[in-house]
Amino acid sequence: MQTNQVLLQDSITVIIAHNAISSEYKMTAQISTLGELLTSAGTQWRVYDIGRRITKIDKKQFAQIENTHVPYPYPLGNHAFIAIQFWDNQATLDPYVWFLKFPLDEQSKLIVASRDHFASMVLEALGTQLTGEEAQGKLDNNPYVYTPNANKLAAFNALMKCELKRPASQYYETVEHYFANPELQDWQNLALQGLADFAMRLEHGNNQANLMSRWTSLPEQVQSPLAAMLEHVAISTELTEFLQAQxxxxxxxxxTGSINCLRSMSGSHGLGLIAQSVDYLLDSELAEQPDVLLTVAGRGWETLTDPQRLYTFMDKAAHCTQIEGLFESIFADLVAIPMLRPHVLGLLRAQNRSETLSRAIGRLFS
Known part of the structure; x- marks a missing residue:
């Protein structure tokens, strides 16, 4: 398969940094948040989390995050991974994107000094002229700007084109044709960006029906990257039920097939169906497989607000010995998520824990 890494071409200009520098700056008294900076520059803007799942963050919530009134809702590795899309209606039709990575404190709240440092560097380099040709390349040495992996870039590009009502990439038609014609087996001609465009356009034509008809016969080289795209999509209840059955x-x-099914349905609004699938996996022989546990933690974390399911999951993680430090890593990941933090900390006080789980929790403090 061609793994074309299409950097939001044709519709979005991306500002990406490759090196890091360190220096101290303070934001101006007139501009105290990124939201204010973007607004004062005369731009329209949107914010997305792209760490766990590509999820839009509304402006009110983002303001609360920036003012540390609330923790960042989707922390990953003690950082907030966000994409800010902005555009100047007076100057250009093409939006710009900053992919940003900011550190979080132990309560998953934004470390304001880092945000201030980034914004001050923007003001120094660009002033309030954030768009236009002169802005290109001036943030190449910004330590808070990063390059997402190929899967995230392809998914984000496909989503933005849908939201902006732009045409899909040149690779989309090949993928659409492949799924519409079961006799075709030349999956080597499919591009990652085309799979992303297809995943974001399941409601077009017969795409969803064609996907369901081909799912079980898809080679792993197609099914796995497609699952990596579908996890960012709020798929229909019908497709969620289909994937649960599969x-x-x-x-x-x-x-791999089990993991792909769970990943593909994980962005669905059918949380009950996802929870049933997690329960099924935790009650199966796959429950102590590291990849299954990591997939549940990374994609199905919303289902772990249920105390019994969380206990079962963490107990399985404690019994998994294939990867050293897996339990500690999963615990640290989940306890940082605001919606899960009280439940995960509750495990420390839980009665009648298994001996294995108790020992694993003890290692957290050794």
Whole structure:
């Protein structure tokens, strides 16, 4: 498969940094948040989390995050990974994007000094003229700007084109044709960006029906990257139910197939169906497979607000010995998520824990 890394071409200009520098700056008295900076520059803007799942963050919530009134809702590795899309209606039709990575404190709140440092560097380099040709390349040495991986870039590009009502990439038609014609087996001609465009356009034509008809026969080289795109999509209840049924048909030998089903449905609004699939996996022979545990933690974390499910999950993680430090890593990841933090900390006081889970929790403090 061609893994074309299309950097939001044709519709979005991306500002990406490759080096880091360190210096001290303070924001001006007139501009105290990124939201104010973007607004004062005369731009329209949107914010997305792109760490766990590409999720829009509304402006009110983002203001609360910037003012540390609330923790960042989707922390990953003690950082907030965000994409800010902005455009100047007077100057250009093409939006710009900053991919930013900011550190968080132990309560998952934004470390304001880092945000201030970034904004001050922007003001020094660009002033309030954030768009236009003169802005290009002036943030190349910014330590808070980073390059997402190819999967995230492809998914974000596809989503932005849908939201902006722009045409899909040149790779989309090949993927659409592949799914519409079951006799075609030349998956090597499919591009990652085309799969992303297809995933974001399941409601177009017969795309969803064609996906369901081909799902079980898809080679892993197509199904796995497609699952990496679908996890960012709020798929329909019908497709969620289909994927749940397919997951429960998998045998222990089909580990990748089970993971792909869970990843693909994880962005659905059918949280109950996702929870049922997590329960099924936790009650199966796959429950102590590191990849399954990591997929549940990374994609199905919303289901772990249920105390019994969380206990079962963490107990399985404690019993998994294939990767050293897996339990500690999962605990640190989940306890940082605001919606899960009280539940995860509750495990420290839980009665009648298994001996293995108790020992694993003890290692957290050794």
């Amino acid at each position: 997951l429960e048909k998998q045998t222990p030998e089909h580990l």
